[in-house]
Amino acid sequence: MSLSALRANADVEVVVAGHICLDVIPAMQAKKDGMDAILVPGKLVDIGAAVISTGGAVSNTGLALHRLGIGTKLMGKIGDDLFGGAILDVLRGYGQELAGGMIVAPGEHTSYSLVISPPNIDRIFLHCTGANDTYSADDLPIEALRGARLFHFGYPPLMRNMYEDGGMELAELLSRVKEAGLTVSLDLAKPDPESPAGLADWRSVFMKALPYVDVFLPSFEEILYMLRREDYDRLLAVHDTNDLLPFADGPLLRELSQELLELGVSVVVLKLGEHGLYLRTTDNREKLTAMGAGTPADVDAWLDRELLVPCFEVEVAGTTGAGDCTIAGFIAGMLKGLSPEAVLNGAVAVGASNVEHADATSGVPAWETLQQRMATGWRRKAVTLTLPGWSSEAAGAAAVAAERVAAEPTAAKGQVEGKPTVVTGQAAAGVWYGPLEAVTRAARMAES
Secondary structure (H helix, E strand, C coil): CCHHHHHHHCCCCEEEEECCEEEEEECCCCCCCHHHHCCCCCCCCCCCCEEEEEECHHHHHHHHHHHCCCCEEEEEEEECCHHHHHHHHHHHHHCHHHHCCCEEECCCCCCEEEEECCCCCCCEEEEECHHHHHCCHHHCCHHHHCCCCEEEEECHHHCHHHHHHHHHHHHHHHHHHHHCCCEEEEECCCCCCCCCCCCCCHHHHHHHHHHHCCEECCEHHHHHHHHCHHHHHHHHHHHCCCCCHHHCCHHHHHHHHHHHHHCCCCEEEEECHHHCEEEEECCCHHHHHCCCCCCCCCHHHHCCCEEEECCECCCCCCCCCHHHHHHHHHHHHHHCCCCHHHHHHHHHHHHHHHHCCCCCCCCCCCHHHHHHHHCCCCCECCCCCCCECCECCHHHHHHHHHHHHHHCCCCCCCCCCCCECCCCCCCCCCCEECHHHHHHHHHHHHHC
C-alpha cells in the first residue's frame, strides 16, 4: 500500500459503497392544464434554473456520516463523462477528500435522474442506472479498506450486477470485505415490481449474501416485499393502501427479524418510517463478537435484544434521504461504543433532523449538536403500532416477564402473548422493550 494511500485512509472509519447518481431538477412553473400541457410533442416549455444534487446511498449515507463527524470514504462508481465530473464537484464541495475514493470507469455512463416536478403535480423520474449496473467486487481494491472499521453497501436492488445470478457478485464483494476484517452493513431499496430487480429471487440473493452481513438495515416494506411477496400483496389487497407501515405489528416484526437472523445477520434494524426504528440482535455471543473492527464495545449489552424507538416530533419539509440519514446515525452511534438504546435514539434523531430540510443531508448536524438537542426534552411521536407484550419501561417489562417465567419455567421465546401494555407518561429514553428480550433477561436473572 502506498504512502499516499495510507495517509488518505488514516482518518477513515467508514467506507460507503454502492449506488450513486446525479439528480437534475429543473424549476418549473404551475400549468393550469397540468402535465398534459407540458408533455406535448414539438412544444418548447419555458423552465427555470436546474438544481444539481447527488443521490443514492453513497451520497446520502456517506455525506450524513461526514456531517456527523465520522471519517468517511465514498466508493461509488461513475463514468468519465460530464455527469461524473459534476458528481465529483458536488462531493468536493463537502470536502476535497470525499471525491478521492470514487471509482471512475472509462467509457461508462454516470447514473442520473431527470426529476420533472411541476408544482402541485406528482413528480416524474426519468432514470439512467449507468455505471451502477456494472459495479463488481473487482471495482473495490482491498487496500482502499485498510484502516476502516465498517463497510456500508447500499441499494443493491438498483445495481444489476448485484442481483443477477442469484446475487453471486454481491456475495463475493461482501465476503472479500468481511475477510479483510471490517464490520459489514447493508441497506436495500425497493425495486419496481415489474423490473428485473422486482422479479428477482431475493431469498436466493439473501441466502448467499447475508452470511457476510453483520448489520442489515432494510425498511419494513422492502424486506416484506423481497422476503414474503405473498404477504406483501395480501396486505395491500386487504387494507387497500400502498402504505403498509401502520401494519408492522410486533409479531410480524419478530417473524421477519427471526428469518434474517437465521440467514446469518447479527444485528437486524428495520426502518419503520414515521413509526420509528426496530432492532433485533442475535442470541449467539460468539457471532456477535466476530462482527469485525466495528463490533460494539459492550457485546453483552447488544446480545439478544429486541427494541423499538419512536420518532421525534418535527416540522417536515421533505423526506428525501431520511432512511439513509437514519442509517448514518445508527452507524455513528455504534462506532462510538454506545448502548443499543442510545444508538437507536441517535439514529432517529438524525432522521428527524434530516426531514426538517427539503434536501437529503443539509439538515444533519454535528453529533455533539444532536446530543444537546436530545437532552432538551425533544418530544416523541406516540407509538401507534400494535405491540402485544411490549413495554416502554425496561424494569416493567422484565418484571412482567419474570412472573411469566416463574409461572411457566418452560415458556419458550416467541410464545409470549398479551395485550399491548398501556403506559402513562414516557420513559426517559423513549425506548420500547420487546417481550422476547424481557423473557430472556428474566430467565437469566432466575438462573443466577
